[in-house]
Amino acid sequence: MxxxxxxxxxxxxxxxxxxxxxxxxxxxxxxxxxxxxxxxxxxxxxxxxxxxxxxxxxxxxxxxxxxxxxxxxxxxxxxxxxxxxxxxxxxxxxxxxxxxxxxxxxxxxxxxxxxxxxxxxxxxxxxxxxxxxxxxxxxxxxxxxxxxxxxxxxxxxxxxxxxxxxxxxxxxxxxxxxxxxxxxLRAEREQRQQAERDRSEIESFASTLQRSLIPPALPRISGLELAAHYQPASVRQVGGDFYDVFPMAGGRWAVVLGDVCGKGAPAAALTSFVRYTLRSLAAHHDDPAEALTELNTAMIAEQTLDAMPKFCTAVFAVLTPQPSAEASEPTGFDVTVVSGGHPPPYLLSPSGDVRPLSTPEGMLIGMLPDARFVTCTATLRPGDALVLYTDGLTEARTHGGEEFGEEAVRAFLGGHGGCRADELTGHVVALLDRFDAQRADDVALLVLSMPPVPDLQDPAGSDTQEDGERQ
Known part of the structure; x- marks a missing residue:
């Protein structure tokens, strides 16, 4: 061998x-x-x-x-x-x-x-x-x-x-x-898994922070039904839309809905500042226009030369119940609305008539020291609904790229006259689902309605309203 x-x-x-x-x-x-x-x-x-x-x-x-x-x-x-x-x-x-x-x-x-x-x-x-x-x-x-x-x-x-x-x-x-x-391949898989974990953490953080900027539950108000919906443009980024409902002196109620500039943490900080500043100002001013004027001054004081301008739009409504001599529920609500550069709320009658509560001279809040804010008044009666919304609704786009617009919003609401707050909110949410999600902006919606006269009931206590709220 x-x-x-x-x-x-x-x-x-x-x-x-x-x-x-x-x-x-x-x-x-x-x-x-x-x-x-x-x-x-x-x-x-x-x-x-x-x-x-x-x-x-x-x-x-x-x-x-x-x-x-x-x-x-x-x-x-x-x-x-x-x-x-x-x-x-x-x-x-x-x-x-x-x-x-x-x-x-x-x-x-x-x-x-x-x-x-x-x-x-x-x-x-x-x-x-x-x-x-x-x-x-x-x-x-x-x-x-x-x-x-x-x-x-x-x-x-x-x-x-x-x-x-x-x-x-x-x-x-x-x-x-x-x-x-x-x-x-292992490194790429680990990177994807880490990215998924990071994305989940960001979404969780954004969701938690977003929830902290709106009421956890809407208050229960005698003679009123309330419903709200908030839809962020991205689950990974905090939006700038907000709403709030809180009591004022004399049995009145303040209703606020707005949109601050920007996204993310800066928008969250500004939203918190605007929301809680308005709550404080409402305790000292009976006139909502005076409250917006003070908010404008406070926001300008917060501006710095080395940062982007901080401004917002907002609609501030004060609802005063009209007492009834025969029942515990109010017969209606006197509504005083002031707006700072925000789309007008709509007053929707049971017959489908839609009236914009316009304040055409209302300016952006936080931009000009001498900004003027004008009020508008109306009455909310049994069967009526008051609809407040941000421009994410009017600027929503179809899959073909067309903007929905204010006239389309008005026509849509007119087709749902007589709906209660929760029902009307559901219709608007279904409408939003038909739009192009890739082109969407944040949308905040707040609906207040008076039930028809035969259905008026006095809700027990003055706690919070869990039903009819869509967060």
């Missing part, structure tokens, strides 16, 4: 192995095999081509690419060896070849004591010639071998041994490319 490469010295070692115990060398080799994550993977065209090329160049019936595991030799690619996926790691062909960096050649395996008991030699296959080049990493770890096998004894030339080395190097290149792709 003739052998080429590392003939019999099983102790022949890579320079990286010198000074290490056999156990440490094997542990490092197995760790490298695990790092490449190749064991038990499906067939791969690149490795299959290498096996076919090896068989063709060496003119042998069998060629394989193997990875040596702890207790088995696993075939990543085979040519001419159908049905065999792995063999035991007993002393034999690949078990000997993996021990050295140089190619290992056996010209007659039937007479080699390390291979003569191998199932590939003693079985029906009858292997006689075997040549293998180890697949060696840059760190010197031997992962497996590229093997050429024949069923008859034969010799091998030095140039053929070099070819076998090159094929083993090509296998390592493919393993490196595969490992890099796996790492890249």
């Amino acid at each position: 003739a052998e080429v490469g590392v003939p019999r010295r099983e102790a022949a070692r890579s320079p990286a192995d010198r000074g290490k115990s056999p156990e440490d060398v094997e542990a490092a080799r197995i760790a490298a095999v695990r790092r490449y994550d190749i064991l038990d993977t499906p067939p791969d065209g690149a490795f299959d081509r290498i096996a076919r090329l090896a068989a063709r160049w060496f003119d042998v019936p069998i060629a394989t690419v193997t990875i040596v595991d702890e207790d088995r030799i696993w075939f990543k690619a085979t040519h001419g060896l159908d049905g065999v996926t792995q063999i035991g790691r007993d002393p034999g062909l690949c078990g000997s070849a993996i021990l050295a960096d140089e190619p290992y050649v056996v010209t007659d395996a039937a007479h080699d004591p390390r291979s003569r008991d191998n199932p590939l030699v003693t079985g029906d296959l009858g292997v006689r010639f075997y040549a293998a080049a180890p697949i060696v990493t840059a760190e010197g770890e031997r992962l497996g071998t590229v093997n050429v096998i024949d069923t008859r004894p034969r010799e091998i030339k030095e140039a053929e041994i070099d070819t076998l080395r090159d094929l083993a190097a090509v296998v390592l290149d493919e393993l490196e490319l595969r490992m890099a792709a796996i790492h890249r």
Whole structure:
């Protein structure tokens, strides 16, 4: 028997192995095999081509690419060896070849004591010639071998041994490319998962902050039904629309709805400032126009030269109940409305008549020191509804890109005369769902209605109204 490469010295070692115990060398080799994550993977065209090329160049019936595991030799690619996926790691062909960096050649395996008991030699296959080049990493770890096998004894030339080395190097290149792709895919997956976690956290934060800027529940008001809806343009960004309902002295009620400039945390801070400043001012001013004037002054005082202007639009309505001599419920509500650059509220009658409560000279709040605010008065009677909204409703766009507009809003409301607050709010929400969500702005909606006369009832207490509110 003739052998080429590392003939019999099983102790022949890579320079990286010198000074290490056999156990440490094997542990490092197995760790490298695990790092490449190749064991038990499906067939791969690149490795299959290498096996076919090896068989063709060496003119042998069998060629394989193997990875040596702890207790088995696993075939990543085979040519001419159908049905065999792995063999035991007993002393034999690949078990000997993996021990050295140089190619290992056996010209007659039937007479080699390390291979003569191998199932590939003693079985029906009858292997006689075997040549293998180890697949060696840059760190010197031997992962497996590229093997050429024949069923008859034969010799091998030095140039053929070099070819076998090159094929083993090509296998390592493919393993490196595969490992890099796996790492890249894992990194991308982890980045996507982290992005999803970050997105969820941002959405949760934005939702929590947004909820803190509007009432958790609408108050219960004798003789009135209230409903509200807030729809942000993005679940990941805090909007600038807001509404509020709170009591004033003398049994009156303040109703506020507005839209501050900007988005995100700056808009949230400005919304909080506007909302709570108005609550404070309403306690000291009976006239809502005076309250907006004071708010305008306060907002201008907050402006700084190194920041974007801070302004808002708002409609502020004061509802005064008209007492009844015969019942505990009011017979109606006197409504005084003042607006600062905001779309007018609509007074909707049971018959479908829609009246805008316009204050045409109302200016943006927070822009001009001498801004003027004009009031408008009306009466809310049984069956009527008062609708306050932000411009996200009028500026909503269809999927064709057309803006809905104030006239369309007015016509839509006119088709729902006699609806109660909750019902009318539901109709508007259904309308919003028909618009293009990609072009949407924040929408705040607040609806107050008086029930028809036969249905007037005195709600118990003066707590909060859970029913009829859409948050």
